[in-house]
Amino acid sequence: MKQILNFINGEYVRNTSGKTFQDINPVNGSVIGNIYEAGQVEVNAAVAAAKAALKGDWGRLSVAERCKLLDAVAIEINRRFDDFLQAEIADTGKPHHLASHVDIPRGAANFQIFIDTIKSTATESFNMRTPDGKTALSYGVRVPRGVIAVVCPWNLPLLLMTWKVGPALACGNTVVVKPSEETPATATLLGEVMNAVGMPKGVYNVVHGFGANSAGAFLTEHPDVNGITFTGETRTGSIIMKAAANGVRPVSLEMGGKNAAVVFADCDFQTTIDTLTRSCFENAGQVCLGTERVYVERPIFEKVVAALKERAESMKPGLPFDKDTKIGPLISKKHQAKVLGLYKAAKDEGATIVTGGGIPDMPGDLKNGSWIQPTIWTGLPETATVVTEEIFGPCCHISPFDSEEEVLDKVNANRYGLATAVFTQDIARANRLAQQIEVGLCWINAWFLRDLRTPFGGSKQSGIGREGGVHSLEFYTDLRNVMVKF
Numbered sequence: 290m291k292q293i294l295n296f297i298n299g300e301y302v303r304n305t306s307g308k309t310f311q312d313i314n315p316v317n318g319s320v321i322g323n324i325y326e327a328g329q330v331e332v333n334a335a336v337a338a339a340k341a342a343l344k345g346d347w348g349r350l351s352v353a354e355r356c357k358l359l360d361a362v363a364i365e366i367n368r369r370f371d372d373f374l375q376a377e378i379a380d381t382g383k384p385h386h387l388a389s390h391v392d393i394p395r396g397a398a399n400f401q402i403f404i405d406t407i408k409s410t411a412t413e414s415f416n417m418r419t420p421d422g423k424t425a426l427s428y429g430v431r432v433p434r435g436v437i438a439v440v441c442p443w444n445l446p447l448l449l450m451t452w453k454v455g456p457a458l459a460c461g462n463t464v465v466v467k468p469s470e471e472t473p474a475t476a477t478l479l480g481e482v483m484n485a486v487g488m489p490k491g492v493y494n495v496v497h498g499f500g501a502n503s504a505g506a507f508l509t510e511h512p513d514v515n516g517i518t519f520t521g522e523t524r525t526g527s528i529i530m531k532a533a534a535n536g537v538r539p540v541s542l543e544m545g546g547k548n549a550a551v552v553f554a555d556c557d558f559q560t561t562i563d564t565l566t567r568s569c570f571e572n573a574g575q576v577c578l579g580t581e582r583v584y585v586e587r588p589i590f591e592k593v594v595a596a597l598k599e600r601a602e603s604m605k606p607g608l609p610f611d612k613d614t615k616i617g618p619l620i621s622k623k624h625q626a627k628v629l630g631l632y633k634a635a636k637d638e639g640a641t642i643v644t645g646g647g648i649p650d651m652p653g654d655l656k657n658g659s660w661i662q663p664t665i666w667t668g669l670p671e672t673a674t675v676v677t678e679e680i681f682g683p684c685c686h687i688s689p690f691d692s693e694e695e696v697l698d699k700v701n702a703n704r705y706g707l708a709t710a711v712f713t714q715d716i717a718r719a720n721r722l723a724q725q726i727e728v729g730l731c732w733i734n735a736w737f738l739r740d741l742r743t744p745f746g747g748s749k750q751s752g753i754g755r756e757g758g759v760h761s762l763e764f765y766t767d768l769r770n771v772m773v774k775f
């Protein structure tokens with residue numbers, strides 16, 4: 290049995306309370322690890338180590354030296370690619386092709402991309418004449434904020450954690466990471482990488498546990514934490530915002546979504562169906578950017594429903610390492626119960642179940658896993674639960690529309706505003722819509738196509754702030770103005 294320890298000040302440590310909880314493989318419900326829950330003592334130690342590191346070797350490094358270390362981290366993750374892959378797959382049950390093409394490569398790349406950003410981003414300067422006839426030059430310098438708390442979800446554990454740790458370290462901060470209690474493995478493994486490349490002690494720390502009355506709350510409420518970056522549910526983000534208010538600490542929040550796709554009759558049909566298949570069902574729908582509302586222009590409504598039904602039914606569930614596996618389980622029995630509850634709500638509220646709606650029949654011990662059928666509904670009003678609430682499962686409701694104005698109103702009538710994908714060959718119409726849809730990200734004839742220099746984040750209740758490229762620097766540094774008179 291794996292023993293999953295906290296990583297504090299460069300060392301793996303258990304805890305003083307003796308409290309542990311189980312790491313479960315969602316494929317078959319088996320216990321794969323024993324996680325040592327960090328209490329207030331361990332969180333205090335991690336924050337203290339991170340604070341001390343700011344004044345130690347780490348704080349004295351030049352930007353170039355810091356970047357060299359980050360590059361070494363990326364190289365070491367890639368050298369240990371298979372260890373990360375096995376760990377991520379064991380925790381999440383996601384198909385091998387997904388973890389090996391998305392999660393782990395991006396986990397490494399997230400340490401490299403911000404090297405260019407930090408090295409090449411200038412700050413502004415202004416020259417002016419003073420009232421007494423002298424000259425004044427003012428210029429900006431970016432300084433690290435200090436200790437950053439990084440609170441992470443379980444859907445893309447390494448990818449989303451490094452998306453924050455990479456820029457935080459590039460900017461000279463130190464971090465205390467609180468991975469999701471469901472997926473502790475890769476954040477823990479990253480500690481070995483940090484030690485292997487010679488990262489100074491205390492720069493990267495990991496504390497395990499839950500939210501309320503546990504590591505998550507102890508960390509975000511800690512007075513020596515100087516900034517909090519969070520990805521997870523909107524409800525949790527709101528609790529974290531309140532914790533951050535105490536001490537007036539900045540927050541960056543990437544939260545829930547109820548993303549729409551808008552399909553016009555003139556779309557490239559095959560590309561649209563291929564893309565919708567990914568956006569609705571990939572990672573068992575556990576992607577914050579995933580599509581759960583599909584609006585289709587009436588002339589091709591039936592055709593889209595039929596094509597997507599066929600694709601949903603071809604998503605073969607199975608073991609992560611089986612070559613023909615197309616979909617893994619949900620992250621946990623708890624999440625499966627939530628998704629099944631919403632599947633039931635759809636039925637109770639009168640949905641037509643085009644396909645799915647329950648649990649697939651799995652062989653042997655896989656019966657104990659948290660599997661779910663890809664599901665499509667039609668026929669619900671815009672007020673229905675599964676049309677308004679985030680599900681985070683492999684499902685969507687498809688409804689017809691007749692005009693651009695109608696679909697725009699429907700897309701925007703939701704409290705979330707993370708992402709939308711528009712499918713049409715009329716590029717003027719697509720751009721018109723993209724500028725009116727209230728989201729942080731809008732794709733045209735694409736989905737999950739990312740240039741990591743661009744801003745990522747949500748509008749409305751999907752988030753506060755943007756990360757990616759120079760936008761990450763906005764959060765992970767404090768911009769100081771210096772004015773010199775001569």
Ligand SMILES: NC(=O)C1=CN([C@@H]2O[C@H](COP(=O)(O)OP(=O)(O)OC[C@H]3O[C@@H](n4cnc5c(N)ncnc54)[C@H](O)[C@@H]3O)[C@@H](O)[C@H]2O)C=CC1
Pocket residue numbers: 440441442443444467468469470498499500501504505506509520521522523525526528529543544545546576577578679681707747751752
């Ligand atoms: N906008 C985005 O980029 C993304 C958003 N998400 C959202 O994340 C959700 C799935 O992730 P979950 O792990 O279920 O989210 P969650 O909000 O339950 O948990 C996220 C993290 O916050 C911690 N946490 C929970 N309560 C806390 C508290 N009171 N104080 C401090 N920390 C606390 C958890 O232990 C976990 O590490 C999705 O439903 C989706 O809404 C997921 C991925 C990306």
Ligand SMILES: O=Cc1ccc(S(=O)(=O)O)cc1
Pocket residue numbers: 444445449452575576577578739745
């Ligand atoms: O699931 C949420 C999510 C997925 C991807 C990204 S990124 O743009 O690739 O960093 C962010 C959040």
